[in-house]
Amino acid sequence: MAIEVRIPTILRTYTNGEKAVDADGATLADLIANLDGSHPGLGDRLLENGELRRFINVYVNDEDVRFEGGLAKELADGDVVVILPAVAGG
Amino acid sequence: MLRLDQATYDAIVAHAKRDHPDEACGIVAGPEGSDAATRHVPMINAAGSPTFYEFDSSELLALYKEMWAKDEEPVVIYHSHTATEAYPSRTDIGLANEPGAHYVLVSTREHGNSDGPVEFRSYRIIDGDVTEEPVEVVEQLTESA
Numbered sequence: 001m002a003i004e005v006r007i008p009t010i011l012r013t014y015t016n017g018e019k020a021v022d023a024d025g026a027t028l029a030d031l032i033a034n035l036d037g038s039h040p041g042l043g044d045r046l047l048e049n050g051e052l053r054r055f056i057n058v059y060v061n062d063e064d065v066r067f068e069g070g071l072a073k074e075l076a077d078g079d080v081v082v083i084l085p086a087v088a089g090g
Numbered sequence: 091m092l093r094l095d096q097a098t099y100d101a102i103v104a105h106a107k108r109d110h111p112d113e114a115c116g117i118v119a120g121p122e123g124s125d126a127a128t129r130h131v132p133m134i135n136a137a138g139s140p141t142f143y144e145f146d147s148s149e150l151l152a153l154y155k156e157m158w159a160k161d162e163e164p165v166v167i168y169h170s171h172t173a174t175e176a177y178p179s180r181t182d183i184g185l186a187n188e189p190g191a192h193y194v195l196v197s198t199r200e201h202g203n204s205d206g207p208v209e210f211r212s213y214r215i216i217d218g219d220v221t222e223e224p225v226e227v228v229e230q231l232t233e234s235a
Contacts, residue, residue, distance in 0.1 A: 009163075010187045055185055057147050064147045084154055087115070087188075088137075088144035089169060090181030 003031060003075055006082040014042040023081075028058065029071040031081065046083065055086040092166065092192040092212040093226045094118070098130050103208055105132045106170035106196040110203050113143040114196075118166035119157050126231055127165040127192075135169075142181070143169045166212075168194035175199070176209035178220055186215035192223070 002022045007015050015021050023038070025031030036043030046056055051071070058065045059082040065073045075081075094102075098118055106114045115135050118127035131153060136146040145153070157163060167188055171179075176197035178186070186193060197209040214221045 008187070010189060057150060059151050062151060064151075066147070082151060082154075084150055085187035086144055086147070086185065087117075087133075087150060087167060088142070088181075089185050090142050090179040 002077065003079050003081055005031070005035065006080070008084055010085060011042060011045055011083065014039040014045070025075055027071065027075060028060070028065055028069075028073045028081075031075060032071070055088060057084045057086055058082070059084070091224045091226060092127070092194070093228060093231065094127055094166075095231045096227055096229055098127060099210070099227045101130050101132075102168055102194065103196060103210065106198050106208065107201075107203050109135065109170065110198040111140045111172045112138055113140060113170050113172060115143040115145065115167075115169040117153070117164045117168070117191075119160075119162040120165035122161050122163045125165060128231065129162065140172050164188055164191050166194050167191045168196065170196045170198055172198050172202075176211045178213055178215060183215055183218055183220060189216045194225075 003024065004020055005023050006020050007018060012018065023031050023034045025034050032043050032046055046053060052058060060068065060073055060075065060079055105116060113135055116132040119129040119131060120126040133145045133149060135143045137144045174197065176195035178193060178195060193213045193215050195211050200206065210225060212223050212225045214223060
């Protein structure tokens with residue numbers, strides 16, 4: 001099983017500069033754990049207290065996972081995951 | 091230094107004035123690695139607030155997918171401050187996630203929606219460090235610029 005994960009510029013220090021990496025997981029939570037295993041530290045940039053960080057957007061097949069079950073979102077082979085930090089400020 | 095053509099500069103200022111007293115936001119995209127700000131994309135402030143801005147999450151994805159398809163990157167990320175100076179707030183600094191971008195701040199605090207000068211300043215924000223840089227407005231961006 002392979003799920004393509006698109007990595008934003010700011011987090012490519014964890015992926016040796018790669019724009020996209022493959023990962024596995026039955027759910028988004030599993031996928032993030034798997035990503036953190038192969039790219040240590042990446043998980044912490046996505047999660048805070050076991051939840052997705054407020055200003056990190058994760059999309060599965062173009063849908064924002066906040067409206068799709070969040071970390072419990074089920075994944076399938078061939079899904080495309082995109083991680084994008086929010087563009088926001090005060 | 092940030093170099094902008096007059097039309098893009100004017101469009102950013104007009105956007106900030108139009109959305110005042112809410113914060114306006116958007117980007118200027120350009121070819122990857124070129125540092126040339128060529129394509130202005132005004133964004134909706136999903137927060138609709140005088141003290142906060144956030145790109146709508148679906149529009150954010152659409153914007154990035156378009157940039158990837160065109161081999162572009164965000165050269166400028168801009169937003170307005172409507173009651174305070176054109177300097178990055180603590181929140182702006184904490185949420186600055188594009189180390190390659192020029193962060194432009196426009197303050198409309200003086201003239202609001204009306205004609206009149208604005209503060210227009212540009213910064214690099216990397217790992218929490220803010221460095222102001224000069225802004226040069228030119229008639230047109232040239233190939234060699």
